Amino acid sequence: MKKVSGWFVAAGAVVALLVGGALGYFAPHPQSQAQVPAEFQKVLDTYNAIDSSYYKKVSEKKLAQGAISGMVDSLDDPYSVYLQNNDASSLNTQISGSFGGIGATMRQSSDGVYVDTTNAGSAAQKAGIKAGDKIVSVDGKSMAKKDINAVVSQVRGKIGTKVQVGISRGGKQQTFTMTRAKVTVPSMSGTIDKAHKQIGIITFTTFTDSSAKEMKQVVKKLRKQGAKKFVLDLRGNPGGVLDQAMKIDSMFLKNGKTIVQVKQRGQNAEVYKAGKKYDDGFKIKEPTVVLIDGNSASASEITAAALNQSAGIPLIGTKSFGKGTVQTIAGMNNKSELKLTIAKWLTPNGTWINHKGIQPTIKADYPKYAYLQAIGADSLNAGATGKDVKTLQSMLTAVGQKTAVSGTYDDATTAAVKAFQSAHQLSATGKADANTIVAIEAALTAKIAQNDNAMKAAVKKLQ
Template structure:
């Protein structure tokens, strides 16, 4: 008997645990039709598990089957919820703190296809020419079909200076493209700035990490110390995939003295909160133009939406990604983790941008011209939140390290001068200054 019980509580432990839950539940009176339905569904799960254990052509591991079931259950909720094994959970911590070696891209899945949201500026992938909308079909020769996001991330990360082969399909390219990319340390400095011309500054934020607000403040102080003072500022959030909520709130607060920055509303009261702006130590009343595009997501949209709704900045570019949901991460036993959506967020005026994105005040001219002269392509050039499988439906809003090296901070002003959107933003700021003087302000 000891051998039998050892086998039952060893190999069959996950199944026994589920059966025990069902047995205990069955002994309780059903309080609703919903509980009764849940009981029968769990019973069906156990029946399928037992059938596969007995009769599947090859031997199966019950624990693996249960883990895969949990994975499927969570990932079918929405594109941003996931059940993470220990190695994936560890990688999640690296994304917002500490350095790691990789190629530097933000990826998602669209209809089960691994797709680039945006390359991170200054990384190997960015320098190699990987662009937003590229579809990754192979990593080191292995097909990405059905590959989990964390698996793809693990395959692209690795020892510094070692190469990884990425095969992609790109819109309007007749054949797959291959990129041999040498891994490197992904830069944690997320902010850079430059004076475009006396009195006019340019601030580039590539993502929102743990100390991004400190970096932004440092850069602003440098720009504001210009002998001409700061007459206007361009904040570039293009291809910024987002990051930490608290950093987006603090950065918005640098330019706002009062009012709502963002509110989040969930099914549970504890997941509903309003974040407000407060007067700061510095007077930052200069005009601002914020640049956004389809790669501006999440925390980027919070900053852009807050400054737009408070008439604190003019938005120039193309509609943003449209990720208007908030996730939390819960550690589980044995090193597993659960990331799931707890709320939607709303701009100060009450707009939910989920699957809609933020509309710029002025659309980039080149996008309008391209749409007129080009036929629709097989793949969207820029993936949006609404394109992702099981993305949350849009709502009707009526119803409801701190010190960076100097060479890292400075940008190539020649390259910026060839950027049509930056040039247009600068023209807007200069024109605003001229008209202000004409009006005696």
């Protein structure tokens, strides 16, 4: 499942931010020495004291970075961040929706990181990497105890550079050398509902620089497949690029209807309205509903509010995250950037939803078991106690092997594990080994998909 919080959210979630758009990128304003506030003389005095008297030599660059980080931290704003090196590169990757990589998607399991799929024609596919391969090393560095984010960051890199990926397959290890190429990650996907062929479901993961273009392509494809109604699934979508959200929102609104209001310090709110400027005349007039949850933030909330307040489109799900600020980026140099909050955004009717979120028109949620966290242990045995055991017991109960959720791996838990193993063609040992944990998590994911109450409510509303 990609749309549920907890372990079942896809790894590597995009940072919630709004950049670009009408506000654009900005550059810090240089000031002469005479303009520097008197309070900053203390900063210079501290630097001079450290530089002249500290017992060992300290890097000027390190001191400068520390001062910048300290200033940004003092804002007490989680969305204003000084980014350096890999963090800055990662942010740019998230905005553009593309990066240098080998063209393979990965999944986290209890015993490591595995290849999930390889893209057609990708470096990974050409080299011979296959789905199910376990990543054991990257450029000679062991990945045995690394999580999926750490592995992905090692595999990605500058386009045209080489990377060595070691894998384990069938008990044997192999190493593949590949050249990183440009990989583009779609920000959305579209499918036809299996039971209701006239309903197209558009699932957003984020808003990148190409989202508006993708939206047009997805809608056209779904229309050709027979879609006459749409579900926009914004659950788990943390936001993204402002101008792309406005372009997509404009597609659903009559020209002249308000998309969003943006208020910068000391200024009146600027109102952005739907029109050809944003949507190039491409309109979506089919009946539509929008799905939101507690992880729908930023640009997702702008979209939800715009479609609801300016087009009367119903919102289904749970209260959204509540991020009502706008960020943009200043390039400090080629390896660091300042992501800074520069404005509030308001819904079409002038509401600031920061820390409050948006309430759905129709409340509907996943079952409680959808929010279980992952089992952290590689395996669990009879006699074990603790949080992981309690999670295992909750998962077993959810997939039909009922047992008390006590946190103790007792005889009843052993029996439930054996029953699950027998039903899924696994060796019925009663021990929750790595393969058993993976199978239980997969069974739970499937059950969550079957009991997506918000999606059911959306389909019912459209019918």
